[in-house]
Amino acid sequence: MLVSVVNLLIRNTFVNLIAIVIVAFIAPRCWSMTSDNSVMQVLVYKGEALINQGSAIVVAPEVLVTSTHLLEKATSIVVLDHDNNRYSATERPTGHPQGLALLDAAVPVQPIVLAESELTVADTVNVVGYWHDTQEKAKKSLFPISGRPKFVATVVPQRTATKGLLKSAHTEVQNASVIEIVSSVGRGSYGGALINRCQQLSGVMTPDPELTLRDLWKPHKPLGVYAVKSQHLHQILLDAGVTQARRAASVCLSLQQQQQQQAKAKERRLQANLQKEKQQAKKAQAAQLKAQAEAASEREQREREQQKNSDLAHIAADADNQLKQLSDQMSTAEESNQQMLWLIVISAGVALVIIGWIIYRNKTQLAVATAYFYDCQFTGKDSRGAPLALMVLGRDLQQRQTGLLLGRNPDQVHIVIADDTVSRVHARLSIANRCLYIEDTGSTSGVRINGDIASEKTAIITGDIITLGNVQLTLTIMKEP
Numbered sequence: 001m002l003v004s005v006v007n008l009l010i011r012n013t014f015v016n017l018i019a020i021v022i023v024a025f026i027a028p029r030c031w032s033m034t035s036d037n038s039v040m041q042v043l044v045y046k047g048e049a050l051i052n053q054g055s056a057i058v059v060a061p062e063v064l065v066t067s068t069h070l071l072e073k074a075t076s077i078v079v080l081d082h083d084n085n086r087y088s089a090t091e092r093p094t095g096h097p098q099g100l101a102l103l104d105a106a107v108p109v110q111p112i113v114l115a116e117s118e119l120t121v122a123d124t125v126n127v128v129g130y131w132h133d134t135q136e137k138a139k140k141s142l143f144p145i146s147g148r149p150k151f152v153a154t155v156v157p158q159r160t161a162t163k164g165l166l167k168s169a170h171t172e173v174q175n176a177s178v179i180e181i182v183s184s185v186g187r188g189s190y191g192g193a194l195i196n197r198c199q200q201l202s203g204v205m206t207p208d209p210e211l212t213l214r215d216l217w218k219p220h221k222p223l224g225v226y227a228v229k230s231q232h233l234h235q236i237l238l239d240a241g242v243t244q245a246r247r248a249a250s251v252c253l254s255l256q257q258q259q260q261q262q263a264k265a266k267e268r269r270l271q272a273n274l275q276k277e278k279q280q281a282k283k284a285q286a287a288q289l290k291a292q293a294e295a296a297s298e299r300e301q302r303e304r305e306q307q308k309n310s311d312l313a314h315i316a317a318d319a320d321n322q323l324k325q326l327s328d329q330m331s332t333a334e335e336s337n338q339q340m341l342w343l344i345v346i347s348a349g350v351a352l353v354i355i356g357w358i359i360y361r362n363k364t365q366l367a368v369a370t371a372y373f374y375d376c377q378f379t380g381k382d383s384r385g386a387p388l389a390l391m392v393l394g395r396d397l398q399q400r401q402t403g404l405l406l407g408r409n410p411d412q413v414h415i416v417i418a419d420d421t422v423s424r425v426h427a428r429l430s431i432a433n434r435c436l437y438i439e440d441t442g443s444t445s446g447v448r449i450n451g452d453i454a455s456e457k458t459a460i461i462t463g464d465i466i467t468l469g470n471v472q473l474t475l476t477i478m479k480e481p
Helices: 002-011 014-026 230-239 255-333 338-361 363-370 394-399
Strands: 039-046 049-060 063-067 076-080 086-092 100-105 124-129 160-173 176-184 193-195 201-206 223-229 376-381 387-392 404-407 427-432 435-440 447-449 458-460 465-468 471-477
Touching: 039 063, 049 124, 049 201, 049 230, 063 201, 063 230, 076 100, 100 230, 124 176, 124 201, 176 201, 201 230, 223 230, 255 338, 255 394, 387 394, 387 471, 394 427, 435 447
Parallel strands: none
Antiparallel strands: 039 049, 039 076, 049 063, 063 100, 076 086, 086 100, 124 160, 124 193, 160 176, 176 223, 193 201, 201 223, 376 387, 376 471, 404 427, 427 435, 435 458, 447 465, 465 471
């Protein structure tokens, strides 16, 4: 016995002991039982005497798995569920691969789902089984060399659960590949379950492969947990002809993997929002460029009309000169050819009528073309605080009798203010009696002049603050240099 204790102390370092204490006292020992109903208690009898106790897991319909050493010297086996219902069990001959044994018992319990993914170092699992928190009492015997365990086996009244921390995902001990968990458990945890965060079976708890049956029959409390992986268990079940085991449909992600997925999803959302903002900025820029192009086109059209009016004026002047020349010629030839004079007079009259009609038709345009009003500048900020400046040409105001429209929609107004707080057609600028006027055209937020609502057509002058929505503009009427 002394040699076994020394071996245990050598294999389990001081660091492992500290980790076990941390897990035992910091991790919660009770939590909501979900898949844990498939973890049952196994009682081993020799005759009528209870000689061993441990845990077992329902891994297929009416098939349980447990640790092989628990069944040594058994003449009968009983499994108990969490309500202490008893079911008779028999061992299935399998050859005890990796220290596991299969039991057949008619238990009405849903089998646990076998995990598809392997645990990684530092993962936490739920350790579930039936064990006492304290070490069992040693059994007093007059015959130390007997075929029974040397401790007093008793029924554990309720299932126990605690947290475990994965220390090693692949440990080779005596040609057996197991996983090693740091956790605080009792001797009855052998045959218990390691359940991952997705409520799936990740491993079956077994003794340290280096311990002998004689060591395991002594009263002891395991330092840490060894377990056979659920992937190896699935193969053991297939080799034993058990094909109805439930396997997970997908990989159970660790908390770190879930956090990484959430971070990637958040990054994708940020990228999508950034792309959306870029597209909106491009649309706004395109609308602004369109408005500028339309304004340039309108200026070119006005310049062409002005050039046309100028050409008509030159034609009228040339016609007048020709008329004078004809009059002179008529005066000179009056004495010699009266008939020619009348012909010239008639021709001149017809020409005057045509010229007069042309001048009359373009009288309004000529008057507008020669009229003049000062250019107006509006400066200020939009609703986001960005600088904003607008220039309104005086000749544009003079030439449009109905005035110029201001607003957000470039298809409906002459002067575009690209701001969401400005209505599509917000206000109208016009001149009368050489004064500049502004009036609301039915906008949502109205027009304010120096903070007062302009309910009708109102004259404005240099220095007035015009508010359209959340856009504030200060008027400056430019004087001639």
